[in-house]
Amino acid sequence: MAHAQLLISYGQAFVAPERRQHRSSMSVRLPEAPLLKVKGGCAVISDSISRNTMAKQAGDLSVRGFLADYYSTPEHWDTKTSATRVLRALNSWCYSQSQHVKEGGFVSSLSAMVFLGREGHLFHMGDTLVFRLRGAEFEQLTRxxxxxxxxxxxxxxxxxxxxxxxxxxxxLALKQGDLFVFTTQAVRGTLMPSDYVRLIRQDASDLDAACERLASEAKQRAQERGYGGDQFCFQLLRIDELPEEETDHPGMLYGDLPIPPELAPGERLDGLEVQAVLSRNAQSRVYRVRDVHSDRVMVMKAPSPELSLRNAYLEHFLLQQWVVERVNSPFVVKVMEPSRPRRYLYYLMQNVEGETLRQWAERHPQASLVQRLDIANQLGKAVQALHHRDIIHQQVMPDNVLIDQHGKVVLADFSACHMREVDGHRHSGELLRQIGFNEHTAPEYALGDSVGRRSDQYSLASTVYWLLTGELPYTLTPNKLRCHTDLEELSYRSARTTNPEITPALDEALRRALDPQRPLRFRRMSEFLHALRIPLGRMPQREEPRTESRRFWQGVAGILLLLLVLSWLLR
Structure with missing residues (x-):
């Protein structure tokens, strides 16, 4: 017998502003059955202060951003993990964008409630209000x-x-008939709990009408007390039907999916036929696979079978897919959706026909400086795209960079990627320590110091230095540092000693991006990328005018010499 599914009704009402735009925003999303069972339904309300010139933008963005990102989180994450990660990422983005706004900012209170199965999950920041009406009991759920x-x-x-x-x-546990009220701080001092119960119960069959009654009464009370009544909004949700009790949680945790066994070419898994084993290491397996139904060729990444009990790594493994899905860049590999439900723990990426940067450099020893700088700039754009989404890559190096047949660069490995936090990023350094340092790793990782975007800047600069010279910038590789006094042994070797084509300005940019002290590097990645682009734009143009100028003056000199000879002959 089919299980009943969650059924929710809702209504909304705004009081139209008379003098200014609304500073609040609200929305409800109830997806179709498959997604509703895994992620649930969601109601969100946000509100900003009246003195914020960007109040409406802040409210609209926070609601849209939460709903879009929550429903794109991996199915394996539970509700709390999904919503919390989305809200922290959204908060970080809003805060960073506010730094570039002269007046106002992307700041708003927000309450979001997820209704999943027979449970509700409420997430709250600021002073928006959520109440529950159960029978005659009216209770505020937020602080x-x-x-x-x-x-x-x-x-x-x-x-x-x-x-x-x-x-x-x-x-909280849900009961059939529960009513949830979402509103904003402006309603304080207008409606009493008894008013809510009376106005909603007056005719609870039409929730839009109930919201209109609440808004109208709140506006009237506000005007009677002498303050503005043009910023009220109400959102009502009613639990009409709950699904039957299930022994399994509808959202699959990562432990519910087994790790794939060791696979060999010709073997199949979930309709994916292994064509080749691309990589095997202590943490993961990477295969090139073909979907036998669609004939698509993709890359499958799965945890190493011996990691079956290391849940901390498995949780990060699932984060990798979500991280890559959030980045939209032609220089970052794309995640592919499987054509059928997964029975094992893995994710799929686009198959890039090409070679690693290391292989390319070995096959093109005579490549020009301009060619190499073009590759460096593409790689810089890939890292910058991650940083725009507050993601630290942590392993920028030649073996993680692919170049296709047309010379396009794609960043393809995310084993150590981490969502940027503002607490010093020490825990992300621990993740890289577990995976392993390399010769392009920034010194702060080995020393256990704080890491961040400038750590990726170091790895990018080290990779670019290697690409331009075939060498490393320091005799002692930073990943072998043992204490802070070892930093004194890191003496930068000028790239011009190996490659005289490198301009002094470019060499200085590399030196600065490779400074052992993280605070002394470029403040922004864009500054370093600008320094890499200058030689691309100026070198060819600088030599052409000089050649043309030389030919012009040589012609003038020849004509003058001819005139001089003729003047002697005509005497």
Missing amino acids: DHVTDVGGYRYPSRALGMDGSVDIDYTH
Whole structure:
């Protein structure tokens, strides 16, 4: 017998603003049955302060961003993991964007509730309000995080207010008939709990009408008390039907999927035929596979079979796919969706027909400086695309870079990638320590110091230095450092000693990006990439005018000499 599924009704109402745009935003998403069973339904409300010139943009962006990213998280993540990661990434993005805005910012309070199976998961920041009406009991589920400044109440712990954010999480059991009210801080001082119960129960069959009654009454009460009543919004959700009890959680945790066994060419897994084994190491297996139904050729990455009990790595393995899905760049490999449900733990990527950067350099020893700088710039754009999504790659090196038949660069390995936090990133360094350092790893990893975007800048610069010279910038590789005093042994070797074509300005840019002290490198990746692009734009143009100028003056000199000879002959 088919199990009943979760059924939810909802209604909404805004009080139209008379003098200014709304500063609040709300939305409900109830996906189709397969996704509803795995990810659930979701209701979100956000609100910004009236003095924020970007209030409407902040509210709209936070709601749209949460809904889009939550439903794109891996199916294997539980609700709390998915929503928390999405909110932290969204908070980091909003905070970074606010640094470039002169007035206002992408700051808003936000409450999001996920209805999954027979449970509700509430995530809250700031001073938006969520209530539950169960029978005659009316209860506030959120806490008001506000600060009083000069007689005004401002939300604290709001989305985008700081680089890191504390998120209130509440887990609750659902009952059929439960009603949830989402509204904003503006309603404070207007409606009493008895008003909510009376206005909703007046006719609970039409939730839009119930929201209209709430908004109208709140506006009237506000005007009677002498303050503006043009910023009220209400969202009502009712649990109409709950699914039957299930022994298995609808969202598959990573432990629910077994790690694939060791595979050989010709063997099949989930309709994917192995064509070749591309890589085997202590952490993972990489295969080139063909989908026997669609005939698509892809790359499959799976954890190493001996890691079956190392859950910390498995959790990070699932993060890799989500990280790559968030990045949209022609220089970053794309994740491919399987054509059928997965029965094992792996993910699929596009198959890039090409070779690694190391193989390319070995086959093209006579490649020009311009060719090599073009590759360096493409690789820089790939790393920059990750940084725009607050992702640290941590393993930029020649073996993780592919070049296709047309010379296009694709960054293809994400074993050590990490979502950028603002707490010093020490835990991300521990992940790389577990995977293993390489000769292009920044010194701070080996020394256990804080790491970040400038650590990727070092690895990129080290890879570019190697690409231009065939050498490494230091006699002692940074990954072999044991203590901070060893930094004194890192003496930069000028790239011009190996490759005289490198300009002094480019050599200085490499030296700065490769500084052993992380704070002394370029503040932004764009500054380093600009230095790499200058030789591409100037070198050819600089020599052509010089050649043409030389030919012009040689012609002038020849004519003058001819005139001089003729003047002597005509005497």
